[in-house]
Amino acid sequence: xxDKERRKQRxxxxxxxxxxxxxxxxxxxxxxxxxxxxSSAGAFLESGESVCEGTRVEIVLFLTVKSLLKVIRADTGxxxxxxxxxxxxxxxxxxxxxxxxxxxxxxxx
Numbered sequence: 001x002x003d004k005e006r007r008k009q010r011x012x013x014x015x016x017x018x019x020x021x022x023x024x025x026x027x028x029x030x031x032x033x034x035x036x037x038x039s040s041a042g043a044f045l046e047s048g049e050s051v052c053e054g055t056r057v058e059i060v061l062f063l064t065v066k067s068l069l070k071v072i073r074a075d076t077g078x079x080x081x082x083x084x085x086x087x088x089x090x091x092x093x094x095x096x097x098x099x100x101x102x103x104x105x106x107x108x109x
Contacts, residue, residue, distance in 0.1 A: 011037045017062045018045055020096075022055050035061065036093065042084065046093040055086045057096055 013036070020031045036044045043059070061080040088095040
């Protein structure tokens with residue numbers, strides 16, 4: 001019997017560039033990644049790198065006009081900065097649950 005879907009928010013297939021910063025007491029690591037899907041509560045990021053569950057992260061998603069055309073009207077792209085933590089790690093990436101609150105800014109800012 002397949003696992004019951006636990007997500008409360010609708011996922012959207014959205015592949016956009018993302019910069020992820022993972023920090024702990026010893027070091028800070030920045031990874032350049034791509035999303036596979038995004039919801040209002042989190043995202044799955046494709047990566048060959050392993051990130052431990054529970055790791056606190058900050059993610060900047062780079063949304064181009066092309067990726068936003070179906071959602072909003074814009075002359076330029078936008079970037080979204082969110083914080084969260086890793087809730088699941090697989091061989092091809094990891095899932096991040098977003099913390100409440102995020103910022104959306106035009107690309108140039």
